[in-house]
Amino acid sequence: MIPPLFLSLPGKSETAKHIVFMSGDEEYRSEECLSQLARVMSKHHGFKCTVLYSVAPDGTIDPGVANNIPGMEQLKTADLLICMLRFRNLPDSQMAYFDDYVKSGKPIIGLRTATHAFKIPAGAKYHSYSWENQGGFGKQILGETWIAHHGDHLVESTRAIPRADHPILRGITNVWVPSDVYTVGKIDGTVLLDGQVLRGMSPTDPPLEGAKNNPMMPLAWLRTSPKVFTTTMGSGLDFLNEDLRRLIINASYWLLGREVPKRARADVVGKYEPSPIGFGKHLTGKRPGDF
Numbered sequence: 001m002i003p004p005l006f007l008s009l010p011g012k013s014e015t016a017k018h019i020v021f022m023s024g025d026e027e028y029r030s031e032e033c034l035s036q037l038a039r040v041m042s043k044h045h046g047f048k049c050t051v052l053y054s055v056a057p058d059g060t061i062d063p064g065v066a067n068n069i070p071g072m073e074q075l076k077t078a079d080l081l082i083c084m085l086r087f088r089n090l091p092d093s094q095m096a097y098f099d100d101y102v103k104s105g106k107p108i109i110g111l112r113t114a115t116h117a118f119k120i121p122a123g124a125k126y127h128s129y130s131w132e133n134q135g136g137f138g139k140q141i142l143g144e145t146w147i148a149h150h151g152d153h154l155v156e157s158t159r160a161i162p163r164a165d166h167p168i169l170r171g172i173t174n175v176w177v178p179s180d181v182y183t184v185g186k187i188d189g190t191v192l193l194d195g196q197v198l199r200g201m202s203p204t205d206p207p208l209e210g211a212k213n214n215p216m217m218p219l220a221w222l223r224t225s226p227k228v229f230t231t232t233m234g235s236g237l238d239f240l241n242e243d244l245r246r247l248i249i250n251a252s253y254w255l256l257g258r259e260v261p262k263r264a265r266a267d268v269v270g271k272y273e274p275s276p277i278g279f280g281k282h283l284t285g286k287r288p289g290d291f
Contacts, residue, residue: 052074065093072090082248149181151208170264197231
């Protein structure tokens, strides 16, 4: 029997909302953190969850494979898409499902590298999604594309500072992540969190003085047309932070039209010891069922 090429986790009922997670980045361990998020949202919140991965010809997960994410047809029944992709160039047969979902107007959550999710050559059918085409999916749908590292990568960590009062921030009191702040331009939407650049890689480090925090960059924002929540946080190590997991849970509830819990349950399910960020540092030989 051929092992499945994506991960399926049940909802609490046959009518449970279906969340599809698309992972596919070489640096930040999306295959690990999205699998954990799916387990949390399936077990604690009753959502049906499907996790899609970049898969090599031998059936193992390899985020360096930029042209194959099996199971894209799962988007046909999705109520919410959560994606963390980087420079993918998927075949038209797979992109067609993504394109249909985006055009359906259903909600999307974009994490970190989703701002530069696709790198599709000019002349290709879905080149409009490429980050090189006027910002592509990141700019046109999520609200921003890749610009630069604002904080010093692997040197200056990030604390989230609330800018707005919104149900998505309910129960969120302490978001610190080791990932650096991304450079972000003017957002066509509501900024919920700003990113305070810290002097070092510890949550107790003080804010960096000077221009990097004056003003601070948007760190998480909400758009209502399209219905999208985006944050430039999102590495595997970032999701060790309970309130960051809670933030994505809250955003999912809100985007799906459900009441956001006062303090959504966000404790990890099973073991979660994410691998270090960096190219070529993913767990090798893993199949979807291993998550």
